[in-house]
Amino acid sequence: MAISWFTELHPIYQTLVATFFTWGMTALGAAIVFFFKTINRKALDGMLGFAAGVMIAASFWSLLAPAIEMAEEGPLPSWVPATVGFLAGGLFLWGADKILPHLHPGFPMEEAEGIKTSWQRSVLLVLAITLHNIPEGLAVGVAFGAVTSDIPSATLAGAIALAIGIGIQNFPEGTAISVPLRREGISRIKSFWYGQMSGVVEPIAGVIGAAAVILMRPILPYALAFAAGAMIYVVVEELIPESQLNKNTDLATVGAMVGFAVMMVLDVSLG
Numbered sequence: 001m002a003i004s005w006f007t008e009l010h011p012i013y014q015t016l017v018a019t020f021f022t023w024g025m026t027a028l029g030a031a032i033v034f035f036f037k038t039i040n041r042k043a044l045d046g047m048l049g050f051a052a053g054v055m056i057a058a059s060f061w062s063l064l065a066p067a068i069e070m071a072e073e074g075p076l077p078s079w080v081p082a083t084v085g086f087l088a089g090g091l092f093l094w095g096a097d098k099i100l101p102h103l104h105p106g107f108p109m110e111e112a113e114g115i116k117t118s119w120q121r122s123v124l125l126v127l128a129i130t131l132h133n134i135p136e137g138l139a140v141g142v143a144f145g146a147v148t149s150d151i152p153s154a155t156l157a158g159a160i161a162l163a164i165g166i167g168i169q170n171f172p173e174g175t176a177i178s179v180p181l182r183r184e185g186i187s188r189i190k191s192f193w194y195g196q197m198s199g200v201v202e203p204i205a206g207v208i209g210a211a212a213v214i215l216m217r218p219i220l221p222y223a224l225a226f227a228a229g230a231m232i233y234v235v236v237e238e239l240i241p242e243s244q245l246n247k248n249t250d251l252a253t254v255g256a257m258v259g260f261a262v263m264m265v266l267d268v269s270l271g
Contacts, residue, residue: 007156011144011145011147011148011210011214012144012145012207012210012211012214014144014156014159014210015140015141015144015145015203015206015207015209015210016203016206016207018140018144018159018160018163018206019137019140019141019163019202019203019205019206019207020203021163021164021167022136022137022140022163022166022167022170022199022202023170023196023199023200023202023203024167024199025167025168025170025171025174025199026133026170026171026173026174026195026196026198026199026202027174027192027195027196027199028171028174029170029171029172029173029174029175029176029178029195030174030175030177030178030191030192030194030195030196030198031174031178031192031196032174032175032178032179033175033178033179033181033182033188033191033192033195034188034192036179037179037182037183038179038183039175039179041246041248042246042248042251044172044175044176044179045242045243045244045245045246045248045251045252045255046243046248046251046252046254046255047171047172047175047176047255048172048176048239048242048243048252048255049239049240049243049251049252049253049254049255049256049259050169050172050255050256050258050259050262051169051170051172051173051239051259052235052239052240052243052252052255052256052259053255053256053257053258053259053260053261053262053263054165054166054168054169054259054260054262054263055136055166055169055231055232055234055235055239055259055263056231056232056235056256056259056260056263057165057259057260057261057262057263057264057267058139058162058165058166058231058263058267059227059228059229059231059232059235060228061263061264061267061268062139062143062158062159062161062162062165062267063139063142063143063162063224063225063227063228063231064082064086064224064225064228066146066151066154066158066224067081067082067085067220067221067222067224067225067228068082068221069151070146070149070151070154070220070221070224071221074218074221081221081222081225082221082224082225083225084222084225085221085222085223085224085225085226085228085229086225086226086228086229086232087229088222088225088226088229089135089225089226089227089228089229089230089231089232089233090229090230090232090233091229092226092229092230093131093132093135093229093230093233093234093237094233096131096134097113097114097131097237098113098114099114099115100114100115100127100131101113101114101115101116101117101119101124101127102114102124102125102127102128102130102131103121103124103125103127103128104125104128104238104241104242107245109121109124112124121184122181122184122186122190122194125177125180125181125194126177126194126195126197126198128238129173129176129177129198129199130197130198130200130201132234132238132239133170133173133198133199133201133202133205134201134202134205134230135205135227135230135231135233135234136166136170136202136205136231137201137202137203137204137205137206137209138205138206138208138209138226138227138230139162139166139209139227139228139230139231140159140162140163140166140202140206140209141205141206141207141208141209141210141211141213142209142210142212142213142220142223142224142226142227143158143159143162143163143224144156144159144206144210145209145210145211145212145213145214145220145223146159146213146220146224147159148213148214149213149217149220157270158267158270160270161263161266161267161269161270162267164266164270165262165263165266165267168262169259170199173198173199174195174196174198174199175195176242177191177194177195177198178191178192178194178195178196179191181194181195209223209227240252240256243255243256
């Protein structure tokens with residue numbers, strides 16, 4: 001009864017609620033800067049590994065598996081939409097990575113990626129997290145939009161589980177932005193503002209994803225796989241390298257295993 005109001009909402013409004021939650025978790029992580037000027041690097045690496053594990057599990061359990069099941073109804077072999085969408089998602093993030101100026105936390109300014117610019121380090125750091133929040137928001141939106149397809153594997157509970165998992169792993173992402181900015185001399189309020197702003201793109205991407213799959217039902221398997229491919233690209237290109245930058249390999253690996261297990265439990269038990 002407590003969430004009956006939520007189940008009665010249109011999927012786009014459900015997506016908005018869910019992505020505002022994930023954005024809120026980013027803001028909560030960024031708020032750590034009000035209490036600490038620095039954060040133990042081992043703890044941060046463990047949290048980044050955890051985030052990677054959550055995203056890997058979500059990519060399969062919440063996105064790829066439903067995409068394959070839905071594709072079985074179509075004229076093509078079920079692996080075709082999943083494969084095409086998955087690779088397209090990775091290609092999209094690869095292209096955005098090459099164009100959008102950004103800097104991954106922990107790296108010097110000389111290693112900023114994308115088009116060369118004179119933008120400040122703080123802006124580039126925020127853009128790095130913002131870039132990989134796009135597929136997260138998209139994944140949540142597509143998952144809620146997929147519920148309208150009446151496919152057994154696309155359930156409201158599964159979409160909620162995905163949003164919870166994404167929200168949990170957004171916490172360390174907010175911290176990974178705000179605390180380094182504070183350490184560089186930026187005020188606590190500005191550091192928090194920049195940190196939480198990295199998550200503002202999630203509601204936007206979420207609504208776009210939900211609307212697209214509702215209006216264009218045939219693209220749903222491709223959209224689910226696209227979101228999965230984009231998230232896996234982020235994990236391999238960003239989260240894993242960052243989590244092991246300071247040689248805390250074991251902690252990052254254990255974090256990834258725990259994150260995968262948590263997301264798997266959420267998805268299987270709720271979905």
